[in-house]
Amino acid sequence: MAKGIKILTEHINTPGIETFEVYKKSGGYAAVEKVIKKMTPEEVVEEVKKSGVRGRGGAGFPMGMKWSFLAKPEGVPRYLVCNADESEPGTFKDHFLMKSIPHLLIEGMIVSSFALGAHKSFIYVRGELMYVIRILEKAIEEAKAAGYLGKNILGSGYDLELVVQPGGGAYICGEETALLESLEGKRGNPRNKPPFPAVKGLYQSPTVVNNVESIANTPWIINNGGDAYAALGIGRSTGTKLISASGHIKNPGVYEIELGLPVEEFLYSDEFLGGIRDGHHLKAVVAGGSSVPILPANLFLKTANGEDRLMSYESLSDGGFASGTMLGSGGFIAMDETTCIVRNTWNFSRFYHHESCGQCSPCREGTGWMEKVLHRIEHGHGNMRDIDLLVDVAKKIEGNTICPLGDAAAWPVASAIRHFRDEFEWHVKYPKEATMKGAVYVKEEVLV
Amino acid sequence: MDTPQLIKVTIDGQEVHVPVGTTIMEAARQIGPDVAPPAMCYYKPLKGSGGKCRACLVKVSQGSEKDPRPMPKLVASCITGAQDGMVVENFTSPEVVEARKGVVEFLLLNHPLDCPVCDQAGECHLQDFAFENGVGTTRYEEERRTFEPENLGDNIQLHMNRCVLCYRCVYTADQITDKRVHGVMYRGDHAEISTYINNVIENDFSGNVIDVCPVGALTDKTYRFKSRVWFSKPVDAHRDCDKCCGKVNLWYKGDEVIRVTARKNQWGEVEDFICNSCRFDSKKTADWVIEGPTKVKRASVISANKYPKNEIKKPAFALDYAAHNFKKINDDRPYYKNLKEVKGSEDYKALMEQNAEFFPKETSKK
Ligand SMILES: Cc1cc2nc3c(=O)[nH]c(=O)nc-3n(C[C@H](O)[C@H](O)[C@H](O)COP(=O)(O)O)c2cc1C
Numbered sequence: 001m002a003k004g005i006k007i008l009t010e011h012i013n014t015p016g017i018e019t020f021e022v023y024k025k026s027g028g029y030a031a032v033e034k035v036i037k038k039m040t041p042e043e044v045v046e047e048v049k050k051s052g053v054r055g056r057g058g059a060g061f062p063m064g065m066k067w068s069f070l071a072k073p074e075g076v077p078r079y080l081v082c083n084a085d086e087s088e089p090g091t092f093k094d095h096f097l098m099k100s101i102p103h104l105l106i107e108g109m110i111v112s113s114f115a116l117g118a119h120k121s122f123i124y125v126r127g128e129l130m131y132v133i134r135i136l137e138k139a140i141e142e143a144k145a146a147g148y149l150g151k152n153i154l155g156s157g158y159d160l161e162l163v164v165q166p167g168g169g170a171y172i173c174g175e176e177t178a179l180l181e182s183l184e185g186k187r188g189n190p191r192n193k194p195p196f197p198a199v200k201g202l203y204q205s206p207t208v209v210n211n212v213e214s215i216a217n218t219p220w221i222i223n224n225g226g227d228a229y230a231a232l233g234i235g236r237s238t239g240t241k242l243i244s245a246s247g248h249i250k251n252p253g254v255y256e257i258e259l260g261l262p263v264e265e266f267l268y269s270d271e272f273l274g275g276i277r278d279g280h281h282l283k284a285v286v287a288g289g290s291s292v293p294i295l296p297a298n299l300f301l302k303t304a305n306g307e308d309r310l311m312s313y314e315s316l317s318d319g320g321f322a323s324g325t326m327l328g329s330g331g332f333i334a335m336d337e338t339t340c341i342v343r344n345t346w347n348f349s350r351f352y353h354h355e356s357c358g359q360c361s362p363c364r365e366g367t368g369w370m371e372k373v374l375h376r377i378e379h380g381h382g383n384m385r386d387i388d389l390l391v392d393v394a395k396k397i398e399g400n401t402i403c404p405l406g407d408a409a410a411w412p413v414a415s416a417i418r419h420f421r422d423e424f425e426w427h428v429k430y431p432k433e434a435t436m437k438g439a440v441y442v443k444e445e446v447l448v
Numbered sequence: 449m450d451t452p453q454l455i456k457v458t459i460d461g462q463e464v465h466v467p468v469g470t471t472i473m474e475a476a477r478q479i480g481p482d483v484a485p486p487a488m489c490y491y492k493p494l495k496g497s498g499g500k501c502r503a504c505l506v507k508v509s510q511g512s513e514k515d516p517r518p519m520p521k522l523v524a525s526c527i528t529g530a531q532d533g534m535v536v537e538n539f540t541s542p543e544v545v546e547a548r549k550g551v552v553e554f555l556l557l558n559h560p561l562d563c564p565v566c567d568q569a570g571e572c573h574l575q576d577f578a579f580e581n582g583v584g585t586t587r588y589e590e591e592r593r594t595f596e597p598e599n600l601g602d603n604i605q606l607h608m609n610r611c612v613l614c615y616r617c618v619y620t621a622d623q624i625t626d627k628r629v630h631g632v633m634y635r636g637d638h639a640e641i642s643t644y645i646n647n648v649i650e651n652d653f654s655g656n657v658i659d660v661c662p663v664g665a666l667t668d669k670t671y672r673f674k675s676r677v678w679f680s681k682p683v684d685a686h687r688d689c690d691k692c693c694g695k696v697n698l699w700y701k702g703d704e705v706i707r708v709t710a711r712k713n714q715w716g717e718v719e720d721f722i723c724n725s726c727r728f729d730s731k732k733t734a735d736w737v738i739e740g741p742t743k744v745k746r747a748s749v750i751s752a753n754k755y756p757k758n759e760i761k762k763p764a765f766a767l768d769y770a771a772h773n774f775k776k777i778n779d780d781r782p783y784y785k786n787l788k789e790v791k792g793s794e795d796y797k798a799l800m801e802q803n804a805e806f807f808p809k810e811t812s813k814k
Contacts, residue, residue: 170635172635187631187632192498192499192524192527194529353636353637354636355635355636356635356636356637357635357636357639358613358632358634358635358636358637358638358639359500359613359615359639360499360500360501360502361500361501361502361503361551361554361555361612361613362502362550362551362554364554364613364636364637364639365554365555365557365558365637366554367636367637368557368558368593368636368637369554369557369588369590372590373590376590385587389587396546396547396550396551396553396554399521399522400502400505400521400522400547400550400551401502402499402500
């Protein structure tokens with residue numbers, strides 16, 4: 001397969017691609033025609049299974065497998081819900097995709113809903129993105145007018161209604177069960193699992209929740225076949241992935257990469273990030289959005305065994321949490337030597353403290369505690385005990401909460417101390433220096 | 449067949465057979481209090497409760513007979529279904545004990561620890577939970593979170609600072625009162641139980657939120673500061689009530705009924721919810737038919753002062769322990785013998801006079 005293949009962003013620069021006409025002219029809605037006229041829902045699920053595409057919302061769960069778990073009791077409606085709540089610091093790919101090429105998501109929603117036998121599907125969009133919601137609603141109107149949505153789609157007898165629902169602007173509502181609660185009009189608290197959404201989801205009916213990017217992949221998979229998709233990428237990381245890159249790099253932005261791209265190439269080639277800004281060195285990377293463990297530059301480029309790291313689920317997590325991280329949602333944040341890791345960790349912590357729903361005690365109390373201790377260390381009032389305290393608090397949150405927000409809050413703190421402990425100690429030992437404006441502790445060995 | 453299908457669960461080495469669909473918590477409770485995990489939010493009578501406080505985390509070291517793999521994380525026993533052949537470690541797992549210590553610490557983090565002025569002290573689940581599962585010190589140096597006081601009316605006192613956000617009162621209001629006007633506002637550690645635009649909680653069964661509250665966040669305003677619970681005597685009583693079962697506990701101080709509550713089982717759960725007329729408006733002995741003293745757990749502080757001295761038997765093991773570990777003091781030592789002599793001596797008197805300022809004069813007791 002050609003290098004640099006684009007599945008999601010091929011037509012993204014075509015003028016007018018946000019309109020139905022231009023999208024259709026560029027080959028859009030072919031997948032809808034194909035599934036509706038020539039395929040059974042089971043065949044669609046089979047193709048998606050074959051593609052090996054994994055959920056792009058963070059956890060990386062195989063999408064086809066999730067679909068095949070969907071319970072199908074008689075006489076109960078099934079729902080597809082698209083998770084467009086994207087609120088993870090560092091991740092902004094879904095936003096970009098929806099505003100640039102809204103019909104791709106709409107087409108994916110139709111294909112996926114058909115596969116799952118859903119007649120009413122939802123796109124739950126982060127509340128701050130009002131303008132994107134309008135774009136999507138316009139696209140839905142256009143698709144409806146053209147007969148691709150609504151009653152009796154393309155004369156097949158298949159009905160589908162698409163609803164765009166704005167969220168209230170809460171990160172926690174990106175967690176799938178909190179999202180469902182919110183969609184039902186309740187407070188966005190994650191549910192206890194089991195039951196999983198596949199059995200009891202929206203309105204207690206079987207439901208699939210998928211990320212925007214996951215769903216946007218389905219038209220290509222239908223048009224080209226699951227095998228063609230599976231041929232892309234590396235190992236169990238099939239296909240392409242959108243990476244939203246930010247931080248101290250020359251070309252920040254959203255990139256579609258084929259999974260398996262060497263990290264070094266992604267970071268330094270002009271086609272992608274173009275390297276670290278001039279005169280600076282890479283210090284640390286958060287590879288998949290603020291929730292994943294931070295890695296020092298040297299460990300990011302090479303695994304603990306000295307192998308080159310690749311942009312794939314497996315390679316990034318090589319070494320476990322001791323020396324690896326996760327691909328997560330693809331929020332790539334590069335930090336050069338001017339970045340204070342303590343301050344950055346405090347800032348992440350502040351976010352999780354603010355966003356915890358407050359339902360279960362470890363997360364509710366622990367996130368606030370970690371933030372306060374980090375605030376103290378960052379502002380020159382820490383002591384050595386505090387560093388181990390943070391590690392212990394993170395450990396007591398991790399794995400003990402209702403939803404993974406607890407883990408997401410614990411990992412950045414635990415990993416920052418794991419890899420940058422001397423920087424925390426420096427803050428404690430030399431509070432005066434550490435709190436001077438612009439002062440940063442740098443250890444040469446980790447820079448690249 | 450009438451007999452329901454039973455599955456075998458092993459908890460802390462003890463086997464129990466329970467019907468399919470039983471949670472680990474309920475299975476453990478069947479074995480008894482020694483293996484039952486603590487619960488701060490789970491409340492059997494309230495549908496949907498549980499999973500939040502994480503006090504009842506246990507380790508599943510064998511998933512089931514069919515699939516013996518252990519569960520990767522600790523699970524909340526109150527919401528996790530037992531499987532046939534499941535092996536659960538509760539108090540026997542160091543991992544669980546450690547995690548639970550963490551939960552105690554988290555729950556106490558922002559708790560004001562104002563037990564000395566709290567009406568719940570003595571029947572507080574957080575006190576018990578912390579005493580039995582926590583450590584004696586805190587590592588929290590930050591300022592504790594506080595809330596603005598809010599008035600819920602004449603009957604119910606809300607002390608939000610003490611709340612552990614178990615959501616029991618919310619479920620209670622949802623499930624047994626006809627109008628819920630309170631719920632959880634805000635999120636994270638600023639989440640609070642509150643009413644929408646300063647409503648008063650007012651309906652026939654609202655008082656039950658007091659009984660379900662595991663801490664002193666919701667207390668009976670008509671009983672506020674009247675007594676410590678261990679100075680009052682609970683009595684089982686009933687009356688004909690057209691709204692509720694009318695079965696209650698009356699709490700006496702002397703001849704006066706100072707409080708009426710619903711009856712609770714050994715897990716601290718209400719047996720039958722009662723109405724506000726019984727709870728707040730029927731505080732005369734004449735209103736009730738007395739059944740007899742309420743059974744109080746021997747370990748409970750409520751039982752203090754309620755047993756005649758000659759009936760209290762020290763457990764044999766404690767005497768053995770003491771005999772084993774402590775030497776008897778030999779009172780023949782010269783110091784004790786001479787104490788009187790010394791106190792009477794001139795030297796001693798002079799010394800006391802010199803340092804009089806440090807020894808306030810003994811006031812004669814009446
Ligand atoms: C706190 C939290 C926030 C999340 N936010 C998002 C989000 O904004 N968008 C998203 O797609 N998935 C998010 N997820 C993951 C979802 O729970 C879910 O796994 C995902 O939507 C499934 O879709 P996928 O299988 O296509 O990835 C979040 C998870 C957690 C725990």
